[in-house]
Amino acid sequence: MVFQDSDLYKWMETVAFSLQWDRDHEWEKIFDEVVSLIEDAQEEDGYLNTYFSVNHPDKKWTNLKDDHELYCAGHLMEAAVAYYDATGKTRIIDLVSHLVDHIASVLGKQKGQKAGYPGHPEIELALMKLYRITEDQKYIDLCQFFIEERGKRNPSHYFDIELEKRGGGVKKSSNRNYDYYQAHLPVREQKTAEGHSVRATYLYSGMVDLANELKDKELLDVCRVLWENTVNKRMYVTGGIGSSSHEERFTVDYDLPNDRAYTETCAAIALIMWAHRMVQIEADHKYTDVLERALYNGGALSGISLDGKGGYFYVNPLEVWPHTANCRHDMRTVKPTRQKWFGCACCPPNIARLLASLGQYIYSANDSEVYVHLFIGGEASFKIDKQSIRLTQNSNYPPWEGRTKLTIDLERPATFTVSPRLPGWCRNVQILINGEIKDVPVDKGYAKIKREWQNNDTIELLFDMPVEIVRSHPEVRVNAGKVALQRGPILYCLEEVDNGANLQDLRLKTNQSFVVEYENGLLNGVTVIKGKAAATDKDAIEDKLYTTFTYPEVEKEIKAIPYYAWSNRGENEMTVWIREK
Amino acid sequence: MVFQDSDLYKWMETVAFSLQWDRDHEWEKIFDEVVSLIEDAQEEDGYLNTYFSVNHPDKKWTNLKDDHELYCAGHLMEAAVAYYDATGKTRIIDLVSHLVDHIASVLGKQKGQKAGYPGHPEIELALMKLYRITEDQKYIDLCQFFIEERGKRNPSHYFDIELEKRGGGVKKSSNRNYDYYQAHLPVREQKTAEGHSVRATYLYSGMVDLANELKDKELLDVCRVLWENTVNKRMYVTGGIGSSSHEERFTVDYDLPNDRAYTETCAAIALIMWAHRMVQIEADHKYTDVLERALYNGGALSGISLDGKGGYFYVNPLEVWPHTANCRHDMRTVKPTRQKWFGCACCPPNIARLLASLGQYIYSANDSEVYVHLFIGGEASFKIDKQSIRLTQNSNYPPWEGRTKLTIDLERPATFTVSPRLPGWCRNVQILINGEIKDVPVDKGYAKIKREWQNNDTIELLFDMPVEIVRSHPEVRVNAGKVALQRGPILYCLEEVDNGANLQDLRLKTNQSFVVEYENGLLNGVTVIKGKAAATDKDAIEDKLYTTFTYPEVEKEIKAIPYYAWSNRGENEMTVWIREK
Known part of the structure; x- marks a missing residue:
């Protein structure tokens, strides 16, 4: 498959995430060896994609619509950032920097460049991650170029321009073809979640990142509109998205058949990534509620068997009658049990990197506030008021009990806000601080507990869970x-x-x-x-x-x-x- | 299309049926001119199929599985018989006799012959019609050969033998492929209605005809088993059959989705033809009830617009939400409104020949009994007790009123049985003879009114119709x-x-x-x-x-x-x- 480099990169990102909390030297050594392999595979000019280097060196960058070169590059960048975060090593960062420089030399709006963008978004959000650790403007610039060019007619559509260059003639692609790639309109004019659901939610995630960085309120509003359309019109109750197996895509509002649900595992993961970005910008539990719905239920968690080895679901239906699922041609993608393997193996490494990075989704913090998004037991540290503050969560909360306890460890008392999420599914929450029930202000579904915290202070949350x-x-x-x-x-x-x-x-x-x-x-x-x-x-x-x-x-x-x-x-x-x- | 000769033949059969009740000389002239054209198209040796004569004369009889030569021949034979019945003219009978002789020389179990049978049944029932008017054993023999060879392994399957001869190698077709053609098993071993629903019901119709003629109880029992499976497990309440657009086929028991119903118009018509044959052999209203269900409702009648010109349905769904039908790929065959035309135009001439031959379905008779199957106004004549007896039915019965009246015209009193059907949907029927309510014996849903009938005697049937x-x-x-x-x-x-x-x-x-x-x-x-x-x-x-x-x-x-x-x-x-x- 043209996108198979990405399977390795997603595996690498998984390893890198796991090194962030357990720096296992064996794994680190393997990772470094893989980096050497990739260095060998990278061409002099920075180009990197083994499918094209080996099979079709003459066809590089000729079919951005379908060829996944930028998609693979994006996954490598994500792996690089995760590894840098874990180890501080920069070899892989240098490698991707060289790759990005090459991409930026080939693609762009200058004379002699191709004004194209990926048919499968992914690199956008990866470039923003690279920007975050390097603060190098080139990453933002390239991301912005990809996002802003998307779907434009100048006056021709880029997918037609490259098609003509490939000798395919100017066969105008239909709107249907474009919307599959979220390239039917410039992104700022898009109002509904369209096309391939993984592509869509990767794109929207990148758009949020860019809007956030540029303080681009208009672009952020586009993301909000797309969000509302997705979760209020086109999302299964499991948190799965994409209701058509044909083109693995969104269809129309309220079209959510249960027996022919597609709800690809990767799409649920991508929705989680998007939700995670939305809530970073606007701390509203409506985003986290969806994140949690997709995480605990459809796609992300249902995608794998309980032991992690008994096969996986590419497609996560909400209703299965094996009698028909095994015979009807229009249900051929719906498998009534998890499968050992699929020809397209995108989902397993995506689940792996999600689970390995789960910590990212539980908390977020700024200088004066710690958000508690998910109620998952563990420890986390934050830099607040010039000291390292540790939060320990003891939780048998969800799934089974409506109770969690946060304990704060700090060296000296400090004033900041702890903002635990009050989930939308819960009608009644009690908040106990050091064992005493307290009324606290709530903003968009986040409790705002501001006080001077002492070492060993505790916050307990008791959720009604009928x-x-x-x-x-x-x-x-x-x-x-x-x-x-x-x-x-x-x-x-x-x-x-x-x-x-x-x-x-x-x-x-x-x-x-x-x-x-x-x-x-x-x-x-x-x-x-x-x-x-x-x-x-x-x-x-x-x-x-x-x-x-x-x-x-x-x-x-x-x-x-x-x-x-x-x-x-x-x-x-x-x-x-x-x-x- | 390889089967396009059949469109003309179905049109011819329609014209012939209409000549049976209105011998319009203009239409008869046109028909005769068409016969001349076909005579010109027929080759010296009797071969007749314009697709192959014109395009692929070297490929005759090389792909019985898919090439529809026998299917087209069958439709021509049906047209010939209808025309002979209408006019007594034998030119077209001679033509098809020559064709059948050619077929029987090529296909058969003798050395040098191909032991093959049609992938699309139809010729079987047509041969039995030819036998009925000619009493020539050759037609039964060929029909029997086609039916008995079907699905056998000798030891290879014929569809594999011809595939190998075409140079395709012995790629074993899967059971799925065979069952599409009802060739997965010898017909006597078949117990469920499988595959392409029109092929299936044409085949079963031919099987009934053959079993009836040969007094072959075992084969008739096979038809009964297939009937029960069809109507009690795989038929829509509309009388439509075939629940999968893929392969236009039956699927499994109780798989009857309403929004993705296929229920091809032609399949409902074929079910009517099959039911008609079943009830000829065994006067049980359970067959006629299904016949009437399909005729008045799904497929046959819903297939065309009220004015007959506003387009037609190839597919007759039981539930349509245009919002999804117009967008979902797995519903692409379901059209939310009737269409002017389809690339495959098999349905319109099939509806036409059904409506033109409707009279055949209303009554049947033998020497001593007249069955009244359907309650449709009109006149009919029967030869009973050496006189012509006329039955006039005045009916505003179904759809709208539960009342019909039969008046008997005869020259001299005669004793025979009039057996009107008591529909299964009716819980209470009153039978009035000459205005007086009578209790009459009932056998398998047919009232048995035996008496010496006088001229102008009347039978009224009053159906409860809540x-x-x-x-x-x-x-x-x-x-x-x-x-x-x-x-x-x-x-x-x-x-x-x-x-x-x-x-x-x-x-x-x-x-x-x-x-x-x-x-x-x-x-x-x-x-x-x-x-x-x-x-x-x-x-x-x-x-x-x-x-x-x-x-x-x-x-x-x-x-x-x-x-x-x-x-x-x-x-x-x-x-x-x-x-x-």
Whole structure:
């Protein structure tokens, strides 16, 4: 595949992230050897892409639309930054700097340059990462060029210009073709999330980074508009995005079929990356809520098996009936169980780098404020008031218990704000400071706890976490009359192995009290939800396809498990959305 | 297209059928001129297929699997028989006899012959029609050969043998490939309706004809098993068949998606032809009920616009949301409105020949019994007891009124049985003979009225025709919690133009009395069904994709129209299956 260098680079970034918290010398040595290999593969002028160096040296930079050279470069840059952060070593930074200089010599608006940009965005956000550690303006400039040129007609579209140069004639690509690449309009005119969902969310992430750096309010507003369209019109309740397997893409508002959901694992990860950037700019829990939804549920977590080795999902459906998924041609991308491998192996290294960098998503801080975005146990340090402040989080919070405790370690008392997120899914939070319940001001879903902190001060957060009955917007026709079960940030589903076949026959009694039980021996330990449903009396069913009577119903116990843990007990039916009695 | 000769032949058959009841000399002249053209196109040895004569004379009979030579021949034979029935002229019979002799010389089990059979069945039933008028054994023999060879391994599969001869090597086709052609097993071992639905039902029709002629009980039992699988596991409530656009095929039991229904118009017609043959052999209303369902509803009637000129449906979905149908790649075959033309134009001449031959489906008779299968006004004559007996049916029965009247004209009193069908959808029928209510014996859904009939005797049938609430077998997951409305043989649907957008939001109150009204000015005059439904209060809807509350609902009047008449008022939403309150 033309983009296969990126698999190595994503693996490298994963290693680099892991070195940030455990500087294992063996891994570091392997990494350095890989850097030497890449140095050997890099050409004199800085060019670097083994697919073209080996197979088609004459075709470099001739098809930016499809050839992924800039995409691969972006992933290498991300790996370089992560490694520099972990080790302070600059060899790989020098290498990518040489590569970027080459790219900037070939692509640009000067005479003799190609005014092109990548068909698969990714390099934009990587350039901004490089800028962050080098403060070299060239990275911003190139990023800005790629973002601003995208989708313009000067008067021709760049994808047509390069097509003509390749001898393909000026076959005008249709709008459909352009929107697949988010190149149907200049980015500042885009208002809806279109096309290939990974490309889209990588692009939007880069746009946020650029807007943030340039204080470009207009561009940031574009990101906000695209965000609202994505999460309020085109996102599955799992946090998955991209509802069409054809072109792995967004389609239209409220088109969210459950059995033909695409919701690529990589797209959920990209949504997390985008959300992470949005909340850095504007501390609003609406972004973190989506980040958490995608992280704990669809795509990111459901993408891999519980042991990490039992295969992965490229596609994360919300409803599977293996009987049809295994036979219908229009469901051929939907696999009813995780697979050992796919021809395109983009997802596994993406999951790996996400998990290895999870720490980045839990906190953020500036000189006077520490944000607590996610409630995941661990330790973190921040530089505030000229001292290093350590935050220890003890959490059995989500998924299972609505309780977390933060302990502050510092050398001398200091005044700053600790701002834990109050999740949108929680109707009632108690905040205890040093064991005492306190009322604190809240801004956009973040509690603002400002005080002079003493060593060993604690903040406890107690979240109400009842079973919530989730319903879709009425325009989501496929979910009409159906509900999903959620508890805390965890979305649930029914599996055949627990509930028998024909899950669509069940009608959940939603006016009941659900029973919530932690089952230690189940699926590495999960909290299950038990309740009652009505089901057709199987003994009464006749062998008639259409009838004019109603079958008697019986009451049935149902048991829901976390969606992320489905498909770890063999091929079977699954559904997130359950009919409501 | 390789099968385009058949379009002409289906047109010819249509003309021939129309000549049977109106011997228009202009049309007969045109037909005879066409016969001359075909005579000119026929080669010396009897071969006839313009695609191969003109384009690939070297490739005759080299790809029976895909090349449609036998399919086209079959359609010509059907046209010939219809024309002979209408005019008694034998020129076209001679022509097809010459063609059949040629086919029988090339294909067969003798040394030097090819032991092959058509990839697209059709010639089988045509040969049996030729046998009926000629009583020439050669037609049965060839038909039997095609049917019995199908799917056998001797030890190789014929489709592999011819592939190898074409130089394609012995690439073993998969079972999937074979079942598309109903050639995965010898026909006597087939138990489920598989593959391309038109091919399947043409084949099964030919099998019934052959079994009937040979009194082959085993083969007839195969047809019965295939019938039960088709109508009790794989048929839409509209009478449409074939639930996958890929390969226009049957899939698996209970896989009947409404929005991606394929239900090709030609397949509904082929099902009618098959049902017609089944009921000739075994007078059971279960066959006729399906015949009528397909005829009045899905495919056959919904396939064309009300004026016959406003375009046609190749694909007849049961649910359309143009918003997604126009954008989703996996729905690209589903057109939200009838189209002027399709690249493959098989359906229009098929509808034409069905409508022109409708008379064949209304009655059947033997020496002592007249069956009344359908309740359609008109006149028919039968030879019984050595006299011609005329039956006049005055019917405003279905669709709109549950009443029909048969008047018997005869020269002298005669004893025979009149057996009107008692439709399966009707719970209560009154039978009046000469105005008096009579109890009559019933056998498999046919009333048996045996008596000495006098001239001007009348039989009236009064059918109860309330609105019926139809439900699917619980295994049809997509219809769980949904109902369809039917009245008499007519299946109803909701259209957006009558009910507003978002039909899936409506929850029909099924415990109400529905109002049934004939609307003279609507859709050429239809009886509509009015009732009440609950709908989400649109004013309350928020711009949130997922919520944990329930929106208030309002009551809404709904109006259902006959499914066959949908899509005559512009592109809009439609649904057959309605959520039940």
